[in-house]
Amino acid sequence: xxxxxxxxxxxxxxxxxxxxxxxxxxxxxxxxxxxxxxxxxxxxxxxxxxxxxxxxxxxxxxxxxxxxxxxxxxxxxxxxxxxxxxxxxxxxxxxxxxxxxxxxxxxxxxxxxxxxxxxxxxxxxxxxxxxxxxxxxxxxxxxxxxxxxxxxx
Amino acid sequence: xxxxxxxxxxxxxxxxxxxxxxxxxxxxxxxxxxxxxxxxxxxxxxxxxxxxxxxxxxxxxxxxxxxxxxxxxxxxxxxxxxxxxxxxxxxxxxxxxxxxxxxxxxxxxxxxxxxxxxxxxxxxxxxxxxxxxxxxxxxxxxxxxxxxxxxxxxxxxxxxxxxxxxxxxxxxxxxxxxxxxxxxxxxxxxxxxxxxxxxxxxxxxxxxxxxxxxxxxxxxxxxxxxxxxxxxxxxxxxxxxxxxxxxxxxxxxxxxxxxxxxxxxxxxxxxxxxxxxxxxxxxxxxxxxxxxxxxxxxxxxxxxxxxxxxxxxxxxxxxxxxxxxxxxxxxxxxxxxxxxxxxxxxxxxxxxxxxxxxxxxxxxxxxxxx
Numbered sequence: 456x457x458x459x460x461x462x463x464x465x466x467x468x469x470x471x472x473x474x475x476x477x478x479x480x481x482x483x484x485x486x487x488x489x490x491x492x493x494x495x496x497x498x499x500x501x502x503x504x505x506x507x508x509x510x511x512x513x514x515x516x517x518x519x520x521x522x523x524x525x526x527x528x529x530x531x532x533x534x535x536x537x538x539x540x541x542x543x544x545x546x547x548x549x550x551x552x553x554x555x556x557x558x559x560x561x562x563x564x565x566x567x568x569x570x571x572x573x574x575x576x577x578x579x580x581x582x583x584x585x586x587x588x589x590x591x592x593x594x595x596x597x598x599x600x601x602x603x604x605x606x607x608x
Numbered sequence: 609x610x611x612x613x614x615x616x617x618x619x620x621x622x623x624x625x626x627x628x629x630x631x632x633x634x635x636x637x638x639x640x641x642x643x644x645x646x647x648x649x650x651x652x653x654x655x656x657x658x659x660x661x662x663x664x665x666x667x668x669x670x671x672x673x674x675x676x677x678x679x680x681x682x683x684x685x686x687x688x689x690x691x692x693x694x695x696x697x698x699x700x701x702x703x704x705x706x707x708x709x710x711x712x713x714x715x716x717x718x719x720x721x722x723x724x725x726x727x728x729x730x731x732x733x734x735x736x737x738x739x740x741x742x743x744x745x746x747x748x749x750x751x752x753x754x755x756x757x758x759x760x761x762x763x764x765x766x767x768x769x770x771x772x773x774x775x776x777x778x779x780x781x782x783x784x785x786x787x788x789x790x791x792x793x794x795x796x797x798x799x800x801x802x803x804x805x806x807x808x809x810x811x812x813x814x815x816x817x818x819x820x821x822x823x824x825x826x827x828x829x830x831x832x833x834x835x836x837x838x839x840x841x842x843x844x845x846x847x848x849x850x851x852x853x854x855x856x857x858x859x860x861x862x863x864x865x866x867x868x869x870x871x872x873x874x875x876x877x878x879x880x881x882x883x884x885x886x887x888x889x890x891x892x893x894x895x896x897x898x899x900x901x902x903x904x905x906x907x908x909x910x911x912x913x914x915x916x917x918x919x920x921x922x923x924x925x926x927x928x929x930x931x932x933x934x935x936x937x938x939x940x941x942x943x944x945x946x947x948x949x950x951x952x953x954x955x956x957x958x959x960x961x962x963x964x965x966x967x968x969x970x971x972x973x974x975x976x977x978x
Binding site for chain 2: 509517549560561568569572573574
């Protein structure tokens with residue numbers, strides 16, 4: 456499963472004027488994570504030490520081993536709430552606090568070791584099981600995930 | 609080779625729209641030199657701590673060379689907390705230089721420093737979440753901690769109350785509320801449950817400086833010194849790959865500092881501490897990581913009053929960060945407050961702590977002796 460975006464190739468610059476192309480690579484396996492989000496899938500990287508990092512990164516946070524595309528694994532869409540907070544203020548792009556009333560949760564996706572910080576779309580409590588809610592039209596960006604909601608028992 | 613603090617000076621923490629960064633750095637550096645009884649010519653190396661992000665310009669020390677007295681001298685800059693600059697200065701002194709001036713500053717009034725915390729987030733995922741910042745992350749950690757160890761909001765408010773009461777007596781503190789009550793804290797505005805206005809540190813302006821010297825210089829010039837007996841620093845992973853209930857890097861930093869200063873039981877062997885608790889709940893977690901008590905038992909230290917100013921192990925007699933968070937300068941304020949108390953004979957040994965990053969990713973601990 457090798458996904459390589461050819462548009463990401465960067466020309467070498469010679470002399471002036473320097474042209475900023477605003478291209479940035481997310482990295483070999485983070486790129487796959489973003490691509491797979493278009494399909495509504497969550498991928499993590501499983502290290503040989505057993506640690507599952509999500510979003511996948513090229514160095515295992517626990518044992519520091521180099522990870523690559525062969526370490527990628529699809530993760531379930533469900534997880535457990537480790538913590539939650541009722542957010543009463545958020546910041547606009549200039550840093551002004553503005554009132555809000557939303558819920559932020561720390562979620563451990565089943566089978567993963569990393570924590571994801573996501574919005575909760577409905578009231579949830581610590582230890583609740585939750586599932587990821589996706590946007591209809593996905594673009595391969597973090598915003599494709601709208602948040603989490605409780606799993607009906 | 610021992611290193612001592614021979615001079616220090618800190619400006620009152622404030623919001624001063626009239627004072628430039630250069631002016632406050634100049635005042636702090638000049639004050640510390642005067643306190644040490646030294647001249648600019650006596651200083652071999654200058655280490656400044658400031659942040660490009662907070663100052664809004666790259667190479668934030670470039671405009672401070674005149675103010676810090678570094679002109680045509682050996683000079684370097686440490687990002688992040690001023691205590692890390694002190695650690696760097698110690699390394700400089702142990703390798704070559706004889707005296708060092710460390711100066712740190714932050715001016716918060718021009719912008720909201722909490723916004724800068726969002727630039728510490730992973731740009732590809734977490735930074736796209738508009739709700740995520742240092743305050744909401746602290747709220748998540750606080751709730752996880754309170755849930756796991758049955759800590760009440762009142763326990764957290766008691767930690768804030770202790771520090772705010774102490775801050776009200778500190779002329780350098782930014783937030784001084786005389787006669788502050790527990791109810792006022794518990795009724796203060798909620799930013800993100802359970803973090804309230806009075807259980808989080810108020811960002812403010814500040815500048816502070818210390819002069820360090822090698823033991824031989826201190827003896828030659830007959831300087832008055834507070835000795836640095838031990839230092840430890842450690843850094844943890846990014847927030848996604850950390851246990852929200854642990855301050856592992858602080859535990860490691862403290863262990864190193866204790867080993868270096870020959871401390872086995874910090875609660876018995878150290879007289880008092882100055883810690884950087886950006887949020888009141890962190891003070892409880894800091895107690896545990898510093899091994900002042902077992903995991904989850906920080907609330908009992910607060911409830912029993914052991915860490916009050918007249919308790920057996922006073923923590924934050926200055927008011928700590930609840931009295932004002934001049935961000936980069938915060939660690940130097942903690943160091944200076946502790947050195948001041950040692951010089952006044954309040955205690956013989958002190959612990960100084962500061963932190964940096966989201967959910968205290970980096971921690972640094974000093975052990976001082978009179």
